[in-house]
Amino acid sequence: xxxxxxxxxxxxxxxxxxxxxxxxxxxxxxxxxxxxxxxxxxxxxxxxxxxxxxxxxxxxxxxxxxxxxxxxxxxxxxxxxxxxxxxxxxxxxxxxxxxxxxxxxxxxxxxxxxxxxxxxxxxxxxxxxxxxxxxxxxxxxxxxxxxxxxxxxxxxxxxxxxxxxxxxxxxxxxxxxxxxxxxxxxxxxxxxxxxxxxxxxxxxxxxxxxxxxxxxxxxxxxxxxxxxxxxxxxxxxxxxxxxxxxxxxxxxxxxxxxxxxxxxxxxxxxxxxxxxxxxxxxxxxxxxxxxxxxxxxxxxxxxxxxxxxxxxxxxxxxxxxxxxxxxxxxxxxxxxxxxxxxxxxxxxxxxxxxxxxxxxxxxxxxxxxxxxxxxxxxxxxxxxxxxxxxxxxxxxxxxxxxxxxxxxxxxxxxxxxxxxxxxxxxxxxxxxxxxxxxxxxxxxxxxxxxxxxxxxxxxxxxxxxxxxxxxxxxxxxxxxxxxxxxxxxxxxxxxxxxxxxxxxxxxxxxxxxxxxxxxxxxxxxxxxxxx
Numbered sequence: 134x135x136x137x138x139x140x141x142x143x144x145x146x147x148x149x150x151x152x153x154x155x156x157x158x159x160x161x162x163x164x165x166x167x168x169x170x171x172x173x174x175x176x177x178x179x180x181x182x183x184x185x186x187x188x189x190x191x192x193x194x195x196x197x198x199x200x201x202x203x204x205x206x207x208x209x210x211x212x213x214x215x216x217x218x219x220x221x222x223x224x225x226x227x228x229x230x231x232x233x234x235x236x237x238x239x240x241x242x243x244x245x246x247x248x249x250x251x252x253x254x255x256x257x258x259x260x261x262x263x264x265x266x267x268x269x270x271x272x273x274x275x276x277x278x279x280x281x282x283x284x285x286x287x288x289x290x291x292x293x294x295x296x297x298x299x300x301x302x303x304x305x306x307x308x309x310x311x312x313x314x315x316x317x318x319x320x321x322x323x324x325x326x327x328x329x330x331x332x333x334x335x336x337x338x339x340x341x342x343x344x345x346x347x348x349x350x351x352x353x354x355x356x357x358x359x360x361x362x363x364x365x366x367x368x369x370x371x372x373x374x375x376x377x378x379x380x381x382x383x384x385x386x387x388x389x390x391x392x393x394x395x396x397x398x399x400x401x402x403x404x405x406x407x408x409x410x411x412x413x414x415x416x417x418x419x420x421x422x423x424x425x426x427x428x429x430x431x432x433x434x435x436x437x438x439x440x441x442x443x444x445x446x447x448x449x450x451x452x453x454x455x456x457x458x459x460x461x462x463x464x465x466x467x468x469x470x471x472x473x474x475x476x477x478x479x480x481x482x483x484x485x486x487x488x489x490x491x492x493x494x495x496x497x498x499x500x501x502x503x504x505x506x507x508x509x510x511x512x513x514x515x516x517x518x519x520x521x522x523x524x525x526x527x528x529x530x531x532x533x534x535x536x537x538x539x540x541x542x543x544x545x546x547x548x549x550x551x552x553x554x555x556x557x558x559x560x561x562x563x564x565x566x567x568x569x570x571x572x573x574x575x576x577x578x579x580x581x582x583x584x585x586x587x588x589x590x591x592x593x594x595x596x597x598x599x600x601x602x603x604x605x606x607x608x609x610x611x612x613x614x615x616x617x618x619x620x621x622x623x624x625x626x627x628x629x630x631x632x633x634x635x636x637x638x639x640x641x642x643x644x645x646x647x648x649x650x651x652x653x654x655x656x657x658x659x660x661x662x663x664x
Contacts, residue, residue, distance in 0.1 A: 186232040187242045192253050195241040199270035205295070206268040207238035210254060211280070212245045214533040214570065215262040219501035221280050224451055227498075228284045237295055238267075246567030251614030258330045260615055267294050275300040279325035281408055283451075290323035292316075308342060311349055318350035322357035322405075326364055336372060340365065340381040347392065355398060356405045362392035363406030370416040389421055393433050396440070403440040404447065410440050411457040415464035425469040434465055445486075453502035456490040456510070459483055463513050480514040487511055491523065500527065505540070512544060520544055535565040535574055542581065551585065558582070562597075568608055569615050575601045576619040576626075583626035595635055598627055602643050605658075606650075612657040620661035631663050 188195060192208065199206045209226075211218035225231055243250055245262060257266060263280035275294045282290070293299055293316040301324050304317035313321065326339050343365035347358050369385035372378045385392075396406040403410060409417075414437055422430035444450060444458040459482065466475060474480075487507035494503040504527045511520035521544055528537035538561035545554035558581045565574035579597050582590055601623055605611035612620060630636040640662050647658035 186235050187240050190239070190241055192241060192243065192257070195239045196268075196270055196272060199239045199268075202239070204270070205238050205275065206266075206270070207235060207240045207291075208243060208257070208266045208268060209241070209263065209280075210243045210245065210257075210259045210266070211263040212570065213567075214536040216502040216505045217280050218263045219498040220451065220453065221263055223496060223498035223502075225282070225284050225287055230284050230288070234284075234288060234291060238291075245569045245615065248568070249610050251569055251608075251610035251616045255610075255614040255617075260618065261328055264325065264328060267291065273300070274302075276320060276323075277301065277325045277328055278323060279328055282323065286323060286405075289319055293320040305342065308346055308349070311345075313346070313349060315351070315354060318346065318354050318357050321346050321350075322354075322360040327368060336368075336375070336378055337381050340369060340372070340378065340385060343368070344384060344388070347395075355395065356401050359396045359398070359402035360405040362395050363409035366392055366396075366417060367409050367413045370413060370420040373420045386421065389417075390429065390433060393417075393436065397433075397436045400443055400447070403443055404450075407444055407454060410437065410444060411454065411460055414441075414461040415468055418465060418468040422468070437461055438465070451502075452490050452493045452499055453506055456486055456503060457506050459486045459510055460513075463510065467513075475514045480516065483510050483514045484516060484519065487519070487523075497532075504537075508540060508544070512547065517544060517548060535561040535570075538564060539574070539577060546581075555582070555585075569619075572601065572604055572608075572611070572616050572619050575604070576623050579623050580626045583629065589629050591630060591633060591635075594627060594630060595633075595639060598623060598636075599639060602646075606646055612650075612654055612661055617657055617661060624661055624663055628663065 188198070190198065192206075195206050195208070198204070209221070211221070243253060245251065245254065254260060257268075257272075257274075259266065261279070265278040265280055266274060267276040267278075268274055276290065278287075278290060293304075294301075299316060299320065301320055304313060304320040307313045307317050308321060321342075326334075326343065329339065343361055347361045347365065350358050350361070352358075365385055366389060369382045369389075373382050375382075396402055396409065418425070418430070418434070421433075424430070438461060441458040441461040445455050447455065462479060463475065463483070466479060487510060490503045490507055491500075494500045504523060508520040508524050511517070511523070521541060524537050524541045524544070528534040528541070531537055538557045542554045542557035542561060545551075545557060558578050562574045562578040565571045575597055579594060579601065582593055582597075601620075605616060605620060608616065610616060627636065631640075643662055644659060647655050647662070649655075650658055
């Protein structure tokens with residue numbers, strides 16, 4: 134679901150649907166008739182064709198070519214149903230300039246549903262759609278990007294790492310010394326901090342490094358500093374309830390207003406931090422302004438709304454970015470008025486903005502993000518009928534209707550229409566194609582039903598658990614990468630059934646099957662089953 138920066142852009146998607154694009158680093162905020170067995174796995178699932186000069190190579194062959202040609206590898210990891218992935222296709226990969234940028238690289242597109250993709254993703258510590266990696270020919274990681282960027286930002290990000298001596302790791306080391314170069318500051322600003330491997334980049338380390346980068350990067354690079362500030366504020370607000378991060382979040386909070394002034398200083402700094410502006414107003418308000426009548430809050434709220442207005446009117450901005458700039462008005466209203474209907478003028482503004490964006494979104498890729506955002510905004514202002522109509526229409530024309538069915542299910546659940554929500558959750562599961570995607574949507578359906586009030590629908594859950602594991606066992610990477618994450622979610626969701634005799638028998642059979650796998654796969658398999 135994940136994706137945005139991925140965490141910030143993806144936070145919208147997480148709120149929309151159980152099928153989150155976000156990975157493990159993303160902070161928290163994700164009885165019918167007896168189910169049929171899983172539908173047969175499509176042998177040729179609809180590919181996510183991102184456009185552009187992609188080399189038709191596996192990652193292993195791409196690294197071999199990079200060694201032979203003295204180039205770097207540009208690896209994009211995504212999925213057909215992921216809205217931020219479709220943003221990238223529309224705003225980056227389809228541009229002629231992207232092909233020019235790729236002349237110094239071996240560009241590889243790795244769709245999460247392709248054969249053995251999850252194994253490759255796990256080997257590269259990639260789990261979130263979308264993720265972009267720039268790697269040396271010996272697989273050394275130079276830069277990790279989350280995909281929430283335009284073609285100019287990609288050009289700037291790549292410019293700093295085209296020489297093999299430059300990398301995020303080297304830039305971070307010079308930051309530790311307090312002597313980052315301008316290229317280091319650019320590399321640090323465009324990196325996907327929230328996607329860095331946790332074993333080397335703990336959350337305290339990330340927050341401290343971001344604060345230091347804002348402080349030591351030169352004032353002549355305020356665009357980059359604003360991007361760093363937006364990343365820091367978004368992460369600190371998301372982590373604000375973690376007691377282990379109390380010191381780091383307090384330090385960020387003390388400078389938050391000055392960071393916001395940096396973000397709002399001009400149109401370009403606002404654009405650089407657009408993920409913060411469009412998607413984190415409510416979180417920042419909850420973090421920084423417990424009293425919505427506080428004068429300081431009202432001051433930076435006014436600046437925030439002015440910045441959002443500049444995004445709405447920015448010439449050449451993607452349709453989805455302009456539409457999402459409506460969200461801060463809803464966020465601030467809800468911070469000040471936690472319950473009750475939104476004012477009629479605000480609802481009318483959202484309805485008009487959603488209708489305008491739907492008209493302006495011409496390509497399937499543009500529509501993917503626009504319909505996701507529009508339906509979410511409509512729900513937030515109580516326009517559920519309009520949101521439902523929009524989602525159903527998109528499902529009928531889409532190559533990935535399961536995604537839209539999941540969103541309809543979430544809408545119906547929000548309204549307390551549980552039977553309708555169940556039906557669309559099941560429809561989404563039945564319609565999902567591809568390898569990892571099919572597993573993910575079976576898991577989504579299991580999680581949905583397991584969380585319903587009352588006794589768990591045991592027969593349904595048992596049938597879907599069997600379908601999930603049957604598919605996982607059929608895939609060589611069925612317990613790797615995102616597939617393993619889904620298996621762990623299924624394990625947790627089914628904990629309520631661990632004393633059920635039929636479930637005990639199922640787990641016993643599955644454990645026997647785990648033993649038939651290669652040793653490393655068998656260990657992962659067993660770890661995904663209840664003890």
